[in-house]
Amino acid sequence: MEIKYPHIKVRLVGEDGNAFSIIGRVKKAMREGGCTEEQMDEYVAEATSGDYNHLLTVTMNTVAEESAEEEEDYDFSELNDYDEEFNEDNYDYNDYDEEERENNED
Numbered sequence: 001m002e003i004k005y006p007h008i009k010v011r012l013v014g015e016d017g018n019a020f021s022i023i024g025r026v027k028k029a030m031r032e033g034g035c036t037e038e039q040m041d042e043y044v045a046e047a048t049s050g051d052y053n054h055l056l057t058v059t060m061n062t063v064a065e066e067s068a069e070e071e072e073d074y075d076f077s078e079l080n081d082y083d084e085e086f087n088e089d090n091y092d093y094n095d096y097d098e099e100e101r102e103n104n105e106d
Contacts, residue, residue: 005035
């Protein structure tokens, strides 16, 4: 079956699996994705018309499932460079304490 709103992505794996939590996340994503109240109500009515497995099936047929790999990538390379430059071996805690005292005196 084709996903009804493939442009709307909801992460299911690794999130709260409670039925109400799933419905809430899907409705939020649908709202943010431009769906109408009627479309959201249609999803809720169909998703709640059966058991938990039916809810999951309807959800996966309504929105695309977002995997961890699809989440926004963040370039951590700058942080790694910073970590190498700023580590405990190169850090003088007394300098920090002096700077902190000066800032607090103002």
